[in-house]
Amino acid sequence: MDTTLIIEAAYFVAALLFIYGLKRMASPVTARSGILVAGWGMVLAVAVAFLYGLDVNEKAQPHVWVNLTLVVIALGIGVGWAWYSGKKVAMTDMPQMVALYNGMGGGAAAAIAAIELFSGNAQSHGIVVTILAVLGGLIGAVALSGSLIAWAKLDGRINKTVRLPGQQAINAALFFLALATGAAITTAGLAGEVSITLVAVFFVISLVLGVMLTNPIGGADMPVVISLYNAFTGLAVAFEGFVLQNPAMIIAGTVVGSAGTLLTLMMAKAMNRPVSNVIFSQFGETDDGGDSEIEGSMKAAEASDAAIAMYYANKVIIVPGYGLAVAQAQHKLYEFVKLLQKQGVDVRFAIHPVAGRMPGHMNVLLAEAGVPYDIIFDLEDINEDFAQADVAIVLGANDVVNPAARTKKSSPIYGMPILNVDMAQTAYVVKRGQGKGYSGVENELFYADNTSMVYGDAQKVMAQMIEAVKSLG
Known part of the structure; x- marks a missing residue:
């Protein structure tokens, strides 16, 4: 049977499992089975990725077996760590774990973008793919560093909320600087001149932006932050799926991004805060006049x-x-x-x-x-x-x-x-x-x-x- 047909069929089945699993998560009664269904979809997508690597790269890359061996080692480390930490984590530490794992997803998307931009593969596929690689890298890097800050706040490793003078102006400057650097990468790449230094600067700025966006936010608002970065991670994965032409990544990322966005809107509504305030760190700030004398006494x-x-x-x-x-x-x-x-x-x-x-x-x-x-x-x-x-x-x-x-x-x-x-x-x-x-x-x-x-x-x-x-x- 044609290997390409097997790969495409497997990705289609994996996508169906993702969607069906998410559907079952809508009810507490079926949520557990939904997670297992979606998990098996991910197992299938990962397994097919090996087949894809063998089919596409065996002749073009003599060292494909070395690369696949490294991937197997990485998977072993990741599965072992996830299994151990998942069994060990206390319920009180579950938010930190979710924030950390969410950051890892954003980091993976950013890593894909970095490799594709460093190598020039993204640029070779045209301007649209290059732009998607840049945007996915930006969003994934922000989700990574922002989620790490959220994890540190939830875990008590960062106890102070620091708001710099002109915080929003600084964040806006970093954001537009990242976009400008991304535009320069796109332009230079299409001309066949990939600048490793420029790509490195782009990711450094993106990581710093994630830190600056999250650091001013108070710990009480972390549920919204986790939800927001979950949406960011999904969006980044979907963009990088287009770059790699991987249907499973596109569908999984889109599902996670859309679900995370809807959840963020619901959380913001529950706190009576506009989503714009969530994005620009307006929430989590307190009014010094908020606590006046309260009548009565505790009994x-x-x-x-x-x-x-x-x-x-x-x-x-x-x-x-x-x-x-x-x-x-x-x-x-x-x-x-x-x-x-x-x-x-x-x-x-x-x-x-x-x-x-x-x-x-x-x-x-x-x-x-x-x-x-x-x-x-x-x-x-x-x-x-x-x-x-x-x-x-x-x-x-x-x-x-x-x-x-x-x-x-x-x-x-x-x-x-x-x-x-x-x-x-x-x-x-x-x-x-x-x-x-x-x-x-x-x-x-x-x-x-x-x-x-x-x-x-x-x-x-x-x-x-x-x-x-x-x-x-």
Whole structure:
């Protein structure tokens, strides 16, 4: 059989697997199988790449076997590292891992662009392919360095948010300088004069741009950043797919880019921030006048009192946040929920789109504990139910339940849709201390008349609640 036909058929099947896998990821029930389907599509695409290399390059490049051996070694290292880190990573570190792996995808696209531009292969295919190689290299390099900064912020390796005077002017200058350098590469390459120095300068500028774009952004806004760079990576991969004339890369990159773009729009909407502010680092900045004196005081409550109140309630809504993930208390929480359900309590979970440190963080956390999907609701589906809830309990969330977002125009989170925890008859907040949230904004919910604070690590608090409920039986 013709090798070319086999390659094209395999890429077509891989593309179908990518799309079908993404479709199944739309539902929590089928998401796991969707990931496996898309993964097998990637395995097929990688395997066919070896066949493509043998078919096209064996005669033209005598050292093809050496190159393929190096590829196998690289794959072995990559698979081994990914398998080990994937098994070892804690749920609290999942956002860092996602940011890091996303950066690797952007870096791979940038590396392809660098090779194609260095060698002159891209230029030999004409101006359109050359432009796509340059754009893919720019976007991939920005995604790489930007994702690394996001990883360092999420991992606590960078704790300061530095905003230089004229930050946006500097970013704009770097962006236009990168475009100008890319245009010079395109022009010189088409004339048959590939300048290695010029290509190197282009990628250095692109990497610096990624750092400068991400460094001013506060850690609380990292979910949007991760989503944005995911879209960047997909776009870069799609562009480089055109350069290599690889259908699988084009389709996979387009799917990732479009999905990442839609997710970014949803995340920005959930934070009430224009996408332009996301791109130009307007968000994550705080207003010094945002924290004024809040009336009332925090009232402490025992974990046992909160547990008993929920045990005798009709309807309870639980709001999980990053503190739940830090404490690794999701299993204890679900054990407590099952005790409430056995008593006949209607228990539901309310998920804010930007809860946690990455898109879908809380959904993954609850799925790991085995919480049924049919009691997990998004903000728009459950927000009206808080007014009918006897008890709402918040575990480690902050900004997404702050009523200041509705009323205080001076607050940096003003206008952001929040979960209406303050409208429940009684609210409990499980929190390790009296500090502010990740964004640094004081939470008015903590001072409300119907709110009590349960101080302590969520793991220990949930264990105390379980014991209190069991003692009633």
